[in-house]
Amino acid sequence: MQTIDKQILKKFTAGEKAAFDMIYSAYSPGMYSICLRYTRCRDDAQDVLQEAFIKVYEKRSYYNTEMSIGAWIKTITIRTALNYIRQNYKLILTDSEQMFEQDATVNEETTVSSRKAELLKVLQELPDGYRTVFNLYTIDNLTHKEIAEHLGISEGTSKSQYFKAKKMIHEKLELTPKYNEAI
Amino acid sequence: MKQFDEIEDLYRNEFADFQEMPPASVKSSIDEVLFASGKNRGMNYWYYGGGILMIIFLLLLSGNESAVSQDQLLSQSNIHNEIGKQNKGEAGKTKLNDSEPFKILKNEDAQFESELNRAHKPKRTTVNKEERAKATIVIVEDLENKATSGLADVSSKGTETAAISDTSSTDEEMAATEGPEENELPILDQPFKRTSFLSIYGGIGEFSSRIKNTDTASIARDMEMNFGIEYGRRMNERWSLVSGINYTGFREMFQRHYQDLDTSVITGYEQVISYDSVNQVNDTTYLPMYLEFENNESFTYRVNSFSIPIAFKYTLNNESKFDYGVYGGLVLNFNSVSVLESNSLAVYSTTKTFGMTAVLRPEFAYHLERMSIGAYGRFAADLIPALNYSPIRRDRLSAGGGLFLRIDL
Numbered sequence: 001m002q003t004i005d006k007q008i009l010k011k012f013t014a015g016e017k018a019a020f021d022m023i024y025s026a027y028s029p030g031m032y033s034i035c036l037r038y039t040r041c042r043d044d045a046q047d048v049l050q051e052a053f054i055k056v057y058e059k060r061s062y063y064n065t066e067m068s069i070g071a072w073i074k075t076i077t078i079r080t081a082l083n084y085i086r087q088n089y090k091l092i093l094t095d096s097e098q099m100f101e102q103d104a105t106v107n108e109e110t111t112v113s114s115r116k117a118e119l120l121k122v123l124q125e126l127p128d129g130y131r132t133v134f135n136l137y138t139i140d141n142l143t144h145k146e147i148a149e150h151l152g153i154s155e156g157t158s159k160s161q162y163f164k165a166k167k168m169i170h171e172k173l174e175l176t177p178k179y180n181e182a183i
Numbered sequence: 184m185k186q187f188d189e190i191e192d193l194y195r196n197e198f199a200d201f202q203e204m205p206p207a208s209v210k211s212s213i214d215e216v217l218f219a220s221g222k223n224r225g226m227n228y229w230y231y232g233g234g235i236l237m238i239i240f241l242l243l244l245s246g247n248e249s250a251v252s253q254d255q256l257l258s259q260s261n262i263h264n265e266i267g268k269q270n271k272g273e274a275g276k277t278k279l280n281d282s283e284p285f286k287i288l289k290n291e292d293a294q295f296e297s298e299l300n301r302a303h304k305p306k307r308t309t310v311n312k313e314e315r316a317k318a319t320i321v322i323v324e325d326l327e328n329k330a331t332s333g334l335a336d337v338s339s340k341g342t343e344t345a346a347i348s349d350t351s352s353t354d355e356e357m358a359a360t361e362g363p364e365e366n367e368l369p370i371l372d373q374p375f376k377r378t379s380f381l382s383i384y385g386g387i388g389e390f391s392s393r394i395k396n397t398d399t400a401s402i403a404r405d406m407e408m409n410f411g412i413e414y415g416r417r418m419n420e421r422w423s424l425v426s427g428i429n430y431t432g433f434r435e436m437f438q439r440h441y442q443d444l445d446t447s448v449i450t451g452y453e454q455v456i457s458y459d460s461v462n463q464v465n466d467t468t469y470l471p472m473y474l475e476f477e478n479n480e481s482f483t484y485r486v487n488s489f490s491i492p493i494a495f496k497y498t499l500n501n502e503s504k505f506d507y508g509v510y511g512g513l514v515l516n517f518n519s520v521s522v523l524e525s526n527s528l529a530v531y532s533t534t535k536t537f538g539m540t541a542v543l544r545p546e547f548a549y550h551l552e553r554m555s556i557g558a559y560g561r562f563a564a565d566l567i568p569a570l571n572y573s574p575i576r577r578d579r580l581s582a583g584g585g586l587f588l589r590i591d592l
Contacts, residue, residue, distance in 0.1 A: 013522075014522055015533075015534075017218060020217075024210060024213070028204075028205050028209075028210070029202035029203055029204050029205070030201075030202050032202070032203050032204070032205040032209075033198065033201040033202050033203050036203065037198060037201075045205075046205060046206065046208075046209050049205055049209055050209050050212050050213055050216075053209075053213050054213055054216055054217060057213075057217050058217075061534060115197065116197050116198075116201060119193065119194060119197055119198075123194075134194075138191050138194050138195055139194060139195060139198050139199070166190050166191065169190050169194075170190055173190070
């Protein structure tokens with residue numbers, strides 16, 4: 001990964017395209033993986049990534065160079081993904097079981113070539129609410145309280161979504177031999 | 184439940200360092216949005232500005248003529264009604280229909296209007312009694328002529344007007360016909376003719392706006408250069424609608440302190456352990472820790488702001504030699520904020536912003552015939568931060584002042 005030093009950050013905040021290009025090439029793979037985790041398919045992930053990096057550039061004046069640029073971009077990417085889910089997936093977060101039993105439309109283009117890809121596929125197959133809470137808690141290390149604040153739900157709802165997500169993942173993974181081998 | 188926990192660990196470990204290169208099309212789309220269409224984005228400000236100017240222009244022009252003629256008609260209607268009252272009172276037979284004077288006067292020529300306006304001095308203006316009598320004579324004689332052509336049934340007008348139009352009327356006679364002794368024209372209402380004025384202001388500029396640098400939370404005073412031109416339309420004796428275009432510019436330098444790393448001096452090593460999917464130690468690496476030191480940096484911001492005020496001015500006092508009043512309204516700001524290199528002042532980047540400011544401006548003017556010179560104070564507070572740009576913003580109410588030259592059109 002390309003090293004982003006202070007000079008590059010300074011040029012980036014000054015709006016220099018070359019500096020932005022360097023930041024994009026350094027952080028876009030990591031951010032794309034986040035987008036893949038939060039969305040249902042690659043097309044959606046690419047839309048979120050594009051929107052996130054446009055925001056990164058447009059909001060560059062808000063970036064404090066004392067902070068880690070990676071953490072700042074990650075925050076923007078996750079927020080963009082959550083907004084995208086709300087707007088495009090009609091995400092409704094309640095305790096009702098039915099709301100989350102809906103089938104997510106999964107793009108079949110995701111190729112199952114490795115365990116990681118298999119896990120990603122399972123994640124993308126989850127209902128939007130389950131997937132969002134699972135991502136935020138397990139991989140992005142937010143607490144249930146923080147998730148509740150971000151999504152405008154109760155802490156209890158967040159916990160129940162998380163438990164149901166794990167249960168569903170488990171059920172799906174049990175059917176896959178690779179997963180059984182891993183554990 | 185244990186299996187569920189394994190799922191947690193599995194995902195955490197698999198996706199902690201998960202990276203995948205996005206397609207190149209994403210980057211080209213971003214570039215297209217951010218860099219190719221930059222000019223089009225900038226154009227939006229011109230569209231906004233143009234739209235606002237158009238609204239102001241229409242607002243200033245709309246209904247002027249009809250409003251003026253209605254004012255005058257109302258005034259003229261009073262005159263006719265007065266004649267009607269006299270006709271009724273003294274001849275005892277003739278009665279004017281209230282609606283008729285409007286019909287008659289609607290098509291009267293401009294000469295009559297100008298004579299009427301000349302005869303009517305502004306309120307509180309001292310009028311010599313002889314002049315007043317003459318003015319009254321001229322008006323009433325003209326009214327007779329006008330009324331004669333439209334009101335065939337007003338037959339006794341000559342008798343009543345003769346009493347008023349007698350040039351040899353004494354003060355006592357005037358008092359008898361007009362009521363209390365005052366240096367005003369008691370019968371006639373004061374017609375207000377809408378006039379316009381142009382103000383050119385600036386010169387000494389405004390001062391002591393406080394700009395907060397949010398990075399360092401420091402507040403600096405700046406000297407803003409401010410000038411502009413405004414067009415005002417007097418809606419009545421007290422109120423005027425004012426709009427125009429204004430330029431504000433200033434340059435400010437900020438010091439910034441932060442911790443930096445000297446990568447040439449290693450002070451120690453930090454042990455970083457990574458784990459595999461089953462929580463076994465996978466790898467141990469040692470990262471160097473560099474010397475930290477305080478660094479100072481200076482930034483210079485240059486702000487150019489064009490703004491469009493939409494305001495009302497209330498004139499508190501309008502004497503022959505001076506007037507004073509209060510101007511209040513909104514100012515729409517279109518700003519260009521540039522970050523400059525402190526030494527060379529080369530422009531690093533420029534950001535365009537939009538803001539809205541509430542302004543209160545007490546004014547005092549001294550009249551020199553059609554021109555007036557004056558001074559104003561200025562208090563401004565941002566409703567939408569005028570410098571809606573993270574590093575610098577107007578922190579609180581700003582105060583200032585300037586000089587202006589006003590020309591009555």
